[in-house]
Amino acid sequence: MRLRNKPWADDFMKENNHIVVGNAFDYKGKWQETFDQEQPLHLEIGSGKGQFxxxxxxxxxxxxxxxxxxxxxxxxxxxxxxxxxxxxxxxxxxxxADDLREMFGENEVDHIYLNFSDPWPKTRHEKRRLTYRTFLEQYEAILKDKGELTFKTDNRGLFEYSLASFSQYGMIIEEVSLDLHQLEDDLNVMTEYEEKFSAKGQPIYRCRTRFNK
Known part of the structure; x- marks a missing residue:
């Protein structure tokens, strides 16, 4: 689906530059400066329309x-x-960001969220999946020692691939859910995709994992 151009987007973001951070690469290692107070830093990669x-x-x-x-x-x-x-x-x-290590410092992030990432189902596109080992290397570098990664998807194939990728990389898998909404997890915040798929009865898969470091 082709995304419609929004000619007002640049001005809207500039008007709200207290939220949309420009020159993001200049804040590597000092992202806390962009917030009112220093607190654990959580990162969502691919925020989409922002409901999560x-x-x-x-x-x-x-x-x-x-x-x-x-x-x-x-x-x-x-x-x-x-x-x-x-x-x-x-x-x-x-x-x-082709490499998150250019935007975030080593051990700067406490938690990473991957929500409904593109599954890139064709084998020749494996390296584009956000749970491929080269991406895991980036996450490991920017996460703190006890930092976690939470991964959610509606795609069973991508979920199985990702669990295998995490395991092969030597990560510690803390939780695996094959039907997240059966858990009645009050802490779960649904994305737009999650609402759409779960309304159709599609199970949502989630795992929480961390690096063994």
């Missing part, structure tokens, strides 16, 4: 959250949701 990052920011004011989304016409939707939530502990980044 806005919701979890409102629900957990004791953490600081950063949502990275490369598509400008999408991140402005996330910005609207963050503004509506009045969460003061959420920042957004409109960048296509």
């Amino acid at each position: 990052i806005a919701g979890i920011g409102k629900q957990h004011p004791e953490y600081n959250f950063i949502g990275v989304e490369r598509v400008k016409s999408v991140i402005v939707g996330a910005l609207k949701k963050v503004l509506a939530s009045e969460a003061e502990n959420v920042r957004l980044v409109n960048e296509d």
